[in-house]
Amino acid sequence: MLRAREIARLAAAGQDAAAAELKRCEALISAREGDIRAFASRPAQLEPGTGPLAGIACGVKDIVDTADLPTGMGSSIYDGWQPRADAPIVTALKAAGATIAGKTHTTAFAFLDPAPTRNPHDLNASPGGSSSGSAAAVAAGMVPLAIGTQTGGSVIRPAAYCGVAAIKPSYGLLPTVGIKTFSWSLDTAGLMAASADDLGFALAALTGRAELDAPEAGLKGLRIGVARQDFAGAADAASDEALRRITALAAGAGAKLVELASPPALAEAFHAHGPLQDFEATQALAWEYAERRAALPPKLRAYLDSARNVTPRQYDEARRLSRRGRAACHDVFTEIDVVISYAAPGEAPATLASTGDSKFNRLWTLLGTPCLTIPLTKGPRGLPVSFQVIGRFGADDEVIAVAKSLEKLAAAEV
Template sequence: MLSLVDLRDRIGAGRLTPQGAVSLAREAIANRDPEVGAIVRLDPAAPVPDEGPLAGIAVGLKDIIDTADLPTEMGSPLYAGWRPRADAPVVARLKRLGAVPLAKTTTTAFAFLDPTETRNPRNLAHTPGGSSAGSAAAVAAGMLPLALGTQTGGSVIRPAAFCGVVGVKPSFRLLPTVGVKCFSWALDTVGLFAARVADAAHALALLADRPAIDLPAGDPGLPRIGLLRQDFCAPPAPEALAALERAAAAAERAGAQVRDLDLPPIFAEAFARHPVIQDFEAAQALAWEYDHHRNALPPLLRAQLDGAQRVGPAEYDASRRIAHQARRSLKDVFGEEGVDVILTLSAPGPAPEGLASTGDARFNRLWTLMGVPCVTVPVETTAEGLPLGVQVIARFGDDGRALAAARLIERAIG
């Protein structure tokens, strides 16, 4: 894989030019994408700045993020060839930092569940997950050192785990969602994919203009980790649970304090309310597409929006209240339980075989609803070469701590 930090170090040392770094990405795309299918559009004439902290870094953008230089097609023929007049603010920020928005990456239609044709580069017979399928696959295939995606349920953490890369869902609204096709305004979060935790931390710190998010040069201290199996939803595959136990044991050997953690019942209630909030808002966010082009929508999205028309304001408001109660309770979990981060599952198991499903987001939805930072770290691979990852979660606004704990686990696993 292409490491953002490594590329920047080589550029800083004069061993590589920004133009040369972007050429590496172009060559990798030419070699790998014909079999992976992660790229929707490639900018053939993207300018490569010589200056900036991300100069030489080619970036993939999930194709629901507006770009003035490339079409934004939402994974749907309804928007074929559609050209926004302006970049989304997060894209404008990338350009100010010297990065090169080189490619648009595949997305499920309107970032829901109907799968793309993208294949998992770890095993081409399996899904890369979704909805940020192309972003995860492009980084895993070594085509790009950085890619942006979005998460409304589990669309960053799950595909990152399936493809064996680092994925970050930051604290809610840390990165702007303006200029990103909305599915649920209370849940949609811009996240990113990178090869290693250090790459993701450096990129997020720059994008958010918060240097403290980046990993400290020295020892940040050993975290107190709460090990959570999330027993209020269907159990994971045995190999996923084994990967979680392995990561916890490695963190403990590295000096972290690890203890089992159980959540109060309010979290099971909140978990069940995520779909209500998502559907009520999706019915409004996609009202034009549904009212004028319902029959052109893919089957899973069409059926979901059919049902979403029946979700009323009273049910939505009650769900929002429960979510708010759970968020307040989560502060107590971190405080009274004496844990700095939560360690839990990223996905129910390895990537499913075939391209008919993007997998299940049941180990992600609650944390998206809570708005807290989440980082997935690869742990091991199955006999079929499919990655398994774990998820590190910190309190709201403590993105740097989540990343520091993730790096400890990454290093401890080796």
């Protein structure tokens, strides 16, 4: 995979060097796109910008508005639709010197109907969703950086299935204005890259928050909670083994491991994710449902048919349980520094018809906490298996620092 920090270092030599890095990405995209199908649209040529991300080609999920490329939402309803303005996150990318390499395929309206993208590790396996193209483009070595979004598990899960690093930052750290809404209480923009180090570097440059480019954290004495999220159901043996291995590595480095028994309020918050998302999705997609229902893909159409049954009272109760969950989460983090948990139930599904299950991601999305996933091992079919590091709301720098240390431990073991 391409390394964002290394590319930025090489590109710092000047515009010619930055242009050369972009040409390298163009060649890599041309070589692999026919198999991977990561991109919905691309510009005719990649031009270098000026700034800390100069020379870095970035894929942007195709529910994010771009003034120079169409935003198709993964749906025939928006074929050829051309926004007049860039979403603020795209403006920030360009201001930092990054170059938009293209719009990456998304599942339709970021739901469950699969995109045409394939997993670079196995072309017959799912790349996950909904940020399918973003994860696959980084995993295939076509771009060093990509933007995804997460409402349930759509940054962390595809990154885990494709074996790349990804961060879903604290809710609101990256702007979601100009991104097609599914659930305004949950939608969160995130980044995918080759490593936790690249994520910290890019997120700091994108937000102007230098502290996010954090040095590795000292693991000795660090209090790590192990969350198996029993309320979400069981993980596959491969994910259990990945969690066992990373906790053993952390303990060997001097971290204090604590098995977390989830407070009832967190289990309630997990179950509140469904009605909260359902109620908001019916409003966010109200025009498409009312005017173009027949053009909606089957899984989304059936989902919206059912989601309309959620009442305002059920929605208000889901919001109340969400607030209780956030309070309980705050209390959990008074006893520990970070949490380690599953990033996905196991390897990527062995079919392109599924985007997988977000059950180990939904709670943290609802709570708004930062999550960072790192690939660790391979499952029985030889596909990547990852884990995720979760921190308290606003502690994105700490999550990045710990993830970088764990990433280094994992690399040393290999």
